[in-house]
Amino acid sequence: MTNSKAASFPIGKLSIMLAVLQDHEWRKDVEDELTAKGFRFTIGRVGAMDIIKVVTAIETAAKNNKIIDSESYREIHAVYHAIIEAIQSIGRGVVQFGDILRTVGLTFSIVRGKMDGALEHSGEWIAVCVYGTIGAPKKGFEHEAIGFGFNHI
Amino acid sequence: MTNSKAASFPIGKLSIMLAVLQDHEWRKDVEDELTAKGFRFTIGRVGAMDIIKVVTAIETAAKNNKIIDSESYREIHAVYHAIIEAIQSIGRGVVQFGDILRTVGLTFSIVRGKMDGALEHSGEWIAVCVYGTIGAPKKGFEHEAIGFGFNHI
Amino acid sequence: MTNSKAASFPIGKLSIMLAVLQDHEWRKDVEDELTAKGFRFTIGRVGAMDIIKVVTAIETAAKNNKIIDSESYREIHAVYHAIIEAIQSIGRGVVQFGDILRTVGLTFSIVRGKMDGALEHSGEWIAVCVYGTIGAPKKGFEHEAIGFGFNHI
Amino acid sequence: MTNSKAASFPIGKLSIMLAVLQDHEWRKDVEDELTAKGFRFTIGRVGAMDIIKVVTAIETAAKNNKIIDSESYREIHAVYHAIIEAIQSIGRGVVQFGDILRTVGLTFSIVRGKMDGALEHSGEWIAVCVYGTIGAPKKGFEHEAIGFGFNHI
Amino acid sequence: MTNSKAASFPIGKLSIMLAVLQDHEWRKDVEDELTAKGFRFTIGRVGAMDIIKVVTAIETAAKNNKIIDSESYREIHAVYHAIIEAIQSIGRGVVQFGDILRTVGLTFSIVRGKMDGALEHSGEWIAVCVYGTIGAPKKGFEHEAIGFGFNHI
Amino acid sequence: MTNSKAASFPIGKLSIMLAVLQDHEWRKDVEDELTAKGFRFTIGRVGAMDIIKVVTAIETAAKNNKIIDSESYREIHAVYHAIIEAIQSIGRGVVQFGDILRTVGLTFSIVRGKMDGALEHSGEWIAVCVYGTIGAPKKGFEHEAIGFGFNHI
Numbered sequence: 080m081t082n083s084k085a086a087s088f089p090i091g092k093l094s095i096m097l098a099v100l101q102d103h104e105w106r107k108d109v110e111d112e113l114t115a116k117g118f119r120f121t122i123g124r125v126g127a128m129d130i131i132k133v134v135t136a137i138e139t140a141a142k143n144n145k146i147i148d149s150e151s152y153r154e155i156h157a158v159y160h161a162i163i164e165a166i167q168s169i170g171r172g173v174v175q176f177g178d179i180l181r182t183v184g185l186t187f188s189i190v191r192g193k194m195d196g197a198l199e200h201s202g203e204w205i206a207v208c209v210y211g212t213i214g215a216p217k218k219g220f221e222h223e224a225i226g227f228g229f230n231h232i
Numbered sequence: 233m234t235n236s237k238a239a240s241f242p243i244g245k246l247s248i249m250l251a252v253l254q255d256h257e258w259r260k261d262v263e264d265e266l267t268a269k270g271f272r273f274t275i276g277r278v279g280a281m282d283i284i285k286v287v288t289a290i291e292t293a294a295k296n297n298k299i300i301d302s303e304s305y306r307e308i309h310a311v312y313h314a315i316i317e318a319i320q321s322i323g324r325g326v327v328q329f330g331d332i333l334r335t336v337g338l339t340f341s342i343v344r345g346k347m348d349g350a351l352e353h354s355g356e357w358i359a360v361c362v363y364g365t366i367g368a369p370k371k372g373f374e375h376e377a378i379g380f381g382f383n384h385i
Numbered sequence: 386m387t388n389s390k391a392a393s394f395p396i397g398k399l400s401i402m403l404a405v406l407q408d409h410e411w412r413k414d415v416e417d418e419l420t421a422k423g424f425r426f427t428i429g430r431v432g433a434m435d436i437i438k439v440v441t442a443i444e445t446a447a448k449n450n451k452i453i454d455s456e457s458y459r460e461i462h463a464v465y466h467a468i469i470e471a472i473q474s475i476g477r478g479v480v481q482f483g484d485i486l487r488t489v490g491l492t493f494s495i496v497r498g499k500m501d502g503a504l505e506h507s508g509e510w511i512a513v514c515v516y517g518t519i520g521a522p523k524k525g526f527e528h529e530a531i532g533f534g535f536n537h538i
Numbered sequence: 539m540t541n542s543k544a545a546s547f548p549i550g551k552l553s554i555m556l557a558v559l560q561d562h563e564w565r566k567d568v569e570d571e572l573t574a575k576g577f578r579f580t581i582g583r584v585g586a587m588d589i590i591k592v593v594t595a596i597e598t599a600a601k602n603n604k605i606i607d608s609e610s611y612r613e614i615h616a617v618y619h620a621i622i623e624a625i626q627s628i629g630r631g632v633v634q635f636g637d638i639l640r641t642v643g644l645t646f647s648i649v650r651g652k653m654d655g656a657l658e659h660s661g662e663w664i665a666v667c668v669y670g671t672i673g674a675p676k677k678g679f680e681h682e683a684i685g686f687g688f689n690h691i
Numbered sequence: 692m693t694n695s696k697a698a699s700f701p702i703g704k705l706s707i708m709l710a711v712l713q714d715h716e717w718r719k720d721v722e723d724e725l726t727a728k729g730f731r732f733t734i735g736r737v738g739a740m741d742i743i744k745v746v747t748a749i750e751t752a753a754k755n756n757k758i759i760d761s762e763s764y765r766e767i768h769a770v771y772h773a774i775i776e777a778i779q780s781i782g783r784g785v786v787q788f789g790d791i792l793r794t795v796g797l798t799f800s801i802v803r804g805k806m807d808g809a810l811e812h813s814g815e816w817i818a819v820c821v822y823g824t825i826g827a828p829k830k831g832f833e834h835e836a837i838g839f840g841f842n843h844i
Numbered sequence: 845m846t847n848s849k850a851a852s853f854p855i856g857k858l859s860i861m862l863a864v865l866q867d868h869e870w871r872k873d874v875e876d877e878l879t880a881k882g883f884r885f886t887i888g889r890v891g892a893m894d895i896i897k898v899v900t901a902i903e904t905a906a907k908n909n910k911i912i913d914s915e916s917y918r919e920i921h922a923v924y925h926a927i928i929e930a931i932q933s934i935g936r937g938v939v940q941f942g943d944i945l946r947t948v949g950l951t952f953s954i955v956r957g958k959m960d961g962a963l964e965h966s967g968e969w970i971a972v973c974v975y976g977t978i979g980a981p982k983k984g985f986e987h988e989a990i991g992f993g994f995n996h997i
Contacts, residue, residue, distance in 0.1 A: 085256075091376030092252055095363075099248055103240070105258060152679045153508050153537040159674075160466075168321045168379070194375070202459050204375070210248075215771075220764045222347070222357070223244030226321070227378045231459040231537075305985045306814050306843040312980075313772075355765050368465075373458045384765040384843075393562070397682030401558055401669075405551055409544075411564060474627045474685070500681070510681070516554075521924075526917045528653070528663070529550030532627070533684045611832045612967050612996040618827075619925075661918050690918040690996075697868075703988030704864055707975075711860055715852070717870060780933045780991070806987070816987070822860075834959070834969070835856030838933070839990045 085112040090192055091229060094206035097122055097188035099225070118192035119146045126184040128216065130166060137162045137187050137207060146189050146205070147232070154232055158189070161207040161228035169209055169226030182221075185211035191232060205232045238265040243345055244382060247359035250275055250341035252378070271345035272299045279337040281369065283319060290315045290340050290360060299342050299358070300385070307385055311342070314360040314381035322362055322379030335374075338364035344385060358385045391418040396498055397535060400512035403428055403494035405531070424498035425452045432490040434522065436472060443468045443493050443513060452495050452511070453538070460538055464495070467513040467534035475515055475532030488527075491517035497538060511538045544571040549651055550688060553665035556581055556647035558684070577651035578605045585643040587675065589625060596621045596646050596666060605648050605664070606691070613691055617648070620666040620687035628668055628685030641680075644670035650691060664691045697724040702804055703841060706818035709734055709800035711837070730804035731758045738796040740828065742778060749774045749799050749819060758801050758817070759844070766844055770801070773819040773840035781821055781838030794833075797823035803844060817844045850877040855957055856994060859971035862887055862953035864990070883957035884911045891949040893981065895931060902927050902952050902972060911954050911970070912997070919997055923954070926972040926993035934974055934991030947986075950976035956997060970997045 085093065085108045093113055097120060100106040113120050121144035125136035141158045142149035149155070169183070187209045194204055207228045214221025238246065238261045246266055250273065253259040266273050274297035278289035294311045295302035302308070322336070340362045347357055360381045367374025391414045394402065399419055403426065406412040419426050427450035431442035447464045448455035455461070475489070493515045500510055513534045520527025544567045547555065552572055556579065559565040572579050580603035584595035600617045601608035608614070628642070646668045653663055666687045673680025697720045700708065705725055709732060712718040725732050733756035737748035753770045754761035761767070781795070799821045806816055819840040826833025850873045853861065858878055862885065865871040878885050886909035890901035906923045907914035914920070934948070952974045959969055972993045979986025 087256070089376060091378070092363075095248070095252055095378055099245055103238075151507065153510075155674065155679060156537050156681070204459075206376075208378075210245075215767065220767060222382050222768070223242060223359075223380075224382070225244070225248055225361075225378060225380045227376075229375050229377070231462050306816075308980065308985060309843050309987070357765075368461065373461060375462070384768050391562075395682060397684070398558055398669075401554070401684055405554055409546070507678075512682075514684075516551075521920065526920060528688050528921070529548060529665075529686075530688070531550070531554055531667075531684060531686045533682075535681050535683070612969075614827065614832060615834070615996050663918075690921050699868070701988060703990070704975075707860070707864055707990055711857055715850075818988075820990075822857075834994050835854060835971075835992075836994070837856070837860055837973075837990060837992045839988075841987050841989070 094190040094208040098208040098210040120190040128182045157232040161230040164228030165207045165226040182216040185209045247343040247361040251361040251363040273343040281335045310385040314383040317381030318360045318379040335369040338362045400496040400514040404514040404516040426496040434488045463538040467536040470534030471513045471532040488522040491515045553649040553667040557667040557669040579649040587641045616691040620689040623687030624666045624685040641675040644668045706802040706820040710820040710822040732802040740794045769844040773842040776840030777819045777838040794828040859955040859973040863973040863975040885955040893947045922997040926995040929993030930972045930991040947981040
């Protein structure tokens with residue numbers, strides 16, 4: 080038996096869908112589900128040859144869209160480590176883009192909320208997902224990649 | 233404007249969807265698209281506390297389901313590196329499960345085919361995606377993670 | 386000008402002192418300061434050739450001494466990542482003991498509390514420090530090492 | 539029973555104390571002990587967003603303060619690897635500061651001498667300890683970290 | 692019993708010899724053997740403080756000397772990963788030169804062909820070997836290193 | 845112009861040749877050169893699925909063949925780090941064999957002596973080279989690899 084809605088999706092899967100679906104019509108279902116669950120979320124894009132721009136773009140989006148409180152070091156620390164995890168994940172152990180001639184074109188999502196089915200006092204978590212292409216800075220000479228980071232907040 | 237089918241999905245995205253959607257009804261669309269494109273694909277599950285079981289499970293599934301030719305070292309070399317990339321990606325730089333008390337419960341997908349919109353002579357590629365939970369071997373003390381590897385074959 | 390008490394020590398430095406001083410009389414000052422600040426803390430020892438024992442020993446000490454709530458996945462997630470950071474730090478990039486013939490004899494400290502001089506809403510943090518020897522399992526064929534991990538909780 | 543002096547401290551612990559204590563009055567005891575044992579040592583500070591400045595600052599301090607012979611490649615090789623270990627240790631597996639938006643403000647110590655209780659022919663060793671803060675280049679948005687490297691010389 | 696020719700050398704060993712022998716007379720034997728086997732190969736030199744120049748130099752040499760087809764992303768992907776493996780291998784886990792004050796002076800070889808004694812359908816492989824010195828940018832303050840990468844193509 | 849003897853080979857190149865040439869007649873030239881220079885050296889073989897056996901085999905060979913003094917922790921520390929470098933180099937960043945299903949069949953060389961053309965007071969160095977195959981434990985499903993470590997002693 081299958082589900083026809085995104086209602087069964089836990090927080091991480093929702094963030095993956097958000098980053099991956101882009102303009103596909105299924106994304107509306109995902110956004111409706113995020114809203115229904117009271118999650119805070121945002122999507123953005125960043126193309127870069129160095130990590131610093133990717134980290135900054137995601138961190139800035141988290142602050143500007145009120146996913147985190149930009150005055151709280153705790154929340155910045157939480158999202159920062161989730162971003163680093165996502166980038167290490169997309170780089171598969173080698174956190175370097177421009178250094179080794181790779182450029183990335185990424186769509187990222189940030190989702191904050193409770194884990195589905197979690198214990199009462201489990202509090203909030205933050206998921207960061209990045210999806211896009213990695214490769215030489217030349218059309219057709221790149222391939223897809225996905226990265227994911229997760230932290231308590 | 234949005235698409236209502238998975239037709240616009242490139243090979244990596246199809247493998248991600250396949251691993252993530254599980255029993256959701258959208259998966260049928262994804263499988264239809266994979267079939268329409270003439271891609272070879274399979275899905276499997278593996279729960280383990282050590283990497284060797286995860287690597288073996290994915291490699292065996294690739295052979296048994298004829299995604300790769302089990303007599304060709306080239307193809308085994310290609311899928312092996314894609315699996316290692318996916319595992320490094322899920323472990324975010326640290327390829328260790330049992331060693332540091334983490335257990336994984338993963339759904340994996342393997343997809344083989346051409347890249348969408350690729351140049352005529354670009355040949356075939358293989359994508360491996362693993363999605364599931366990573367954490368302590370105790371219900372509710374784990375969180376989601378996703379890993380992805382990609383290679384020419 | 387110098388201080389004669391540990392009053393000026395921030396949380397991380399207190400955890401470092403706690404792990405390093407062992408039976409030295411200065412440790413009393415450090416413990417007095419920890420108590421005065423209302424911090425929760427504990428010390429333990431572990432000798433092992435594999436990481437799993439070190440992680441388990443520290444995690445168990447954190448739970449048994451009520452540094453963290455053993456029913457909260459958030460708190461376990463926080464201390465777990467601090468422990469992994471401390472171990473990666475002591476292994477200097479290579480998280481492997483028994484695998485490469487190294488054995489460790491470690492004193493560890495766990496401290497939980499607010500950061501000194503932190504903003505009002507900065508909440509609690511957890512510091513894990515491990516200090517001891519790493520080397521061949523043979524007296525005199527080992528040298529000192531220190532590791533430190535830090536996380537919001 | 540406890541000790542009231544730093545006399546029982548081995549070389550690594552002395553270097554840790556030297557980097558951590560800074561202006562605390564206990565530091566005099568540590569320096570007295572280092573002098574009594576005939577160890578060569580120095581302390582310095584460095585604030586930077588890139589590794590190259592940290593490595594250079596520590597290497598230069600080692601040369602200028604005659605901890606090592608700046609004309610001996612052997613000694614430079616020994617201190618260089620101890621510095622890299624200390625930096626890998628503070629970065630916990632990720633040797634990158636500026637690349638991922640982290641800035642460091644570090645006090646470092648370098649100590650050279652024999653290991654306490656070592657065998658007659660065990661020769662000299664070099665310990666490098668760095669202690670300070672790592673984080674965003676913004677007051678209060680950083681936390682403590684410690685790194686340690688050790689090598690024969 | 693010993694061989695007097697390079698006839699028994701497999702593809703990887705030939706690439707190692709090619710990079711290491713430089714102007715030694717044995718190199719002629721190695722080149723004769725490469726030619727006899729119908730392998731494509733080239734040699735080059737690169738001195739640099741940053742990885743990007745090393746990667747570019749090797750990739751460009753592979754294209755310009757027709758070791759790979761510069762219009763095929765598959766072949767570029769294959770040689771790129773072999774180059775990264777060789778560089779990770781020479782850096783022994785730390786892919787950074789300029790970042791940590793190291794400069795390299797390298798001779799590199801690229802060899803493409805079938806594996807000796809391989810199964811009929813095992814196709815072509817590419818080996819990249821880099822040999823040279825790594826160290827401070829100062830004569831006599833550096834030492835030798837070798838790196839090797841291998842991939843199916 | 846070319847050389848017809850191994851006389852121009854520095855210590856690292858001699859160790860590489862020693863590990864790679866095996867039963868080839870050129871090896872006699874290499875051994876003659878090592879002897880002429882007064883270097884201590886040995887060769888050995890090890891086949892294993894776990895690192896611990898490889899490290900032990902090389903360390904034991906270094907002790908048994910008097911390349912190092914087995915009672916000196918300094919010398920053991922030096923050779924140990926050279927071995928780890930060689931293994932990280934062969935594993936290209938991932939120090940794991942059995943963990944990820946790879947088995948190795950290696951010939952290793954250990955050479956100890958002065959660097960050619962080095963400054964008068966540059967002392968002795970140790971080079972460890974490992975060459976062989978890495979892959980699945982199945983004939984023809986493996987490929988060549990080389991690793992190299994170097995340290996002052």
